[in-house]
Amino acid sequence: MSFDVSQKKARLSELVRSACTLDFVEHEFVDFFGDVSPLNEDACSYTYTARRDGMRLEFTIFPLSGEVYADIFRDGVAESIVRSRLRDCTHARFVQFGPALCLEIGRPHLPTSERSAPLSWGLRLIIDPHLRVELIHERG
Numbered sequence: 001m002s003f004d005v006s007q008k009k010a011r012l013s014e015l016v017r018s019a020c021t022l023d024f025v026e027h028e029f030v031d032f033f034g035d036v037s038p039l040n041e042d043a044c045s046y047t048y049t050a051r052r053d054g055m056r057l058e059f060t061i062f063p064l065s066g067e068v069y070a071d072i073f074r075d076g077v078a079e080s081i082v083r084s085r086l087r088d089c090t091h092a093r094f095v096q097f098g099p100a101l102c103l104e105i106g107r108p109h110l111p112t113s114e115r116s117a118p119l120s121w122g123l124r125l126i127i128d129p130h131l132r133v134e135l136i137h138e139r140g
Helices: 005-019 026-033
Strands: 046-052 055-062 067-074 082-086 091-097 100-108 119-126 132-137
Antiparallel strands (some): 091 100, 119 132
């Protein structure tokens, strides 16, 4: 009987991913933000940061619970000037939105595993050429 540690780790990683509420593909977030986010101290979240024109976006994702925090700070101001807390997010995707690549994160109207399903609520984030945050609230 052989014991292959790498196979055990791969299975454990697959189990953790299947338990996540939010479909989260880490390398897509790294490509979008241009920043590698190690697992935060709570061992449940990742935080990505983008800086543009004296503003800083801090975006924290909790894949297991489906929570997403987005805060925008202005240089010289201690508290965030924009704050968003979403719960029960199930979908995250990167799409072209006009000339810009954006992150859409939220939940479709009906439960589905289809990644391209329209989101009925959530956030749309654009970081290039400047920071832009839009609320998604589609009416159907």
